[in-house]
Amino acid sequence: xxxxxxxxxxxxxxxxxxxxxxxxxxxxxxxxxxxxxxxxxxxxxxxxxxxxxxxxxxxxxxxxxxxxxxxxxxxxxxxxxxxxxxxxxxxxxxxxxxxxxxxxxxxxxxxxxxxxxxxxxxxxxxxxxxxxxxxxxxxxxxxxxxxxxxxxxxxxxxxxxxxxxxxxxxxxxxxxxxxxxxxxxxxxxxxxxxxxxxxxxxxxxxxxxxxxxxxxxxxxxxxxxxxxxxxxxxxxxxxxxxxxxxxxxxxxxxxxxxxxxxxxxxxxxxxxxxxxx
DNA sequence: AATCGGTTCAACCGCCCTCAT
DNA sequence: GATGAGGGCGGTTGAACCGAT
Numbered sequence: 001x002x003x004x005x006x007x008x009x010x011x012x013x014x015x016x017x018x019x020x021x022x023x024x025x026x027x028x029x030x031x032x033x034x035x036x037x038x039x040x041x042x043x044x045x046x047x048x049x050x051x052x053x054x055x056x057x058x059x060x061x062x063x064x065x066x067x068x069x070x071x072x073x074x075x076x077x078x079x080x081x082x083x084x085x086x087x088x089x090x091x092x093x094x095x096x097x098x099x100x101x102x103x104x105x106x107x108x109x110x111x112x113x114x115x116x117x118x119x120x121x122x123x124x125x126x127x128x129x130x131x132x133x134x135x136x137x138x139x140x141x142x143x144x145x146x147x148x149x150x151x152x153x154x155x156x157x158x159x160x161x162x163x164x165x166x167x168x169x170x171x172x173x174x175x176x177x178x179x180x181x182x183x184x185x186x187x188x189x190x191x192x193x194x195x196x197x198x199x200x201x202x203x204x205x206x207x208x209x210x211x212x213x214x215x216x217x218x219x220x221x222x223x224x225x226x227x228x229x230x231x232x233x234x235x236x237x238x239x240x241x242x243x244x245x246x247x248x249x250x251x252x253x254x255x256x257x258x259x260x261x262x263x264x265x266x267x268x269x270x271x272x273x274x275x276x277x
Numbered sequence: 278a279a280t281c282g283g284t285t286c287a288a289c290c291g292c293c294c295t296c297a298t
Numbered sequence: 299g300a301t302g303a304g305g306g307c308g309g310t311t312g313a314a315c316c317g318a319t
Contacts, residue, residue: 016313039303088308089308090307102307102308106308
């Protein structure tokens, strides 16, 4: 046997909370706490609400440390940085923003921030101040979508990213993956940091260069098969392409690494990887 | 003043993982 | 080990709001 049913769904009130209900819940939690059991709380507090509804109301609205009102530019930067790293993990993103809830962040992203970023990308220019905040890299040369006549080919958009101002860690450079749609490549034009931990939209899949068969030598990302690679151009130390199967994740990474003499590197990932298929 | 379309955001839904039974 | 509720989370909905006409 499991536990008892959480609530009688036929006899609970739904919809917007009244000021009286808010006051009842707030007073009860401030005096008694949640007791670690939201399902039992409404009956104890004298509310005709489902425990889950009480929990949501408390966490998203009634908590004393909730910050109401507009988001600051700094918060914008944090949100877009973290979204670029891990996608729609709203609770994790919200945990980095004191006083903000996952619901707040999610709503803000969906209604304002996404449009703001898309508007910025469409112009191919990000303001200097934004770049200096280390959040959104400077996107240039964004190509158009591939021709309809070649839909079966993996497609890589190219973003030239400028880390020359404030990037001290490589954890922020990636574009908003849900907006990219299918594949991307990244080209860095400065010395790479010593801690090449890379974050993608699926951080559970690839979090370190070693998982792509790459290591760091003298501030250069070097692939494990460097010695066997061909030198295709005087600027290139090595060029290679390889496929990596990610155990347990059921998808496949197409990876191309270029190690350049002037501290540039690039990766290309297939549509399947970027979209987590 | 009325209407309409777009936007916002609180609340709900449904899924997944954990854990008590 | 199996079952099923509790808790947490991301996605979606819809009422309220707002501005344009």
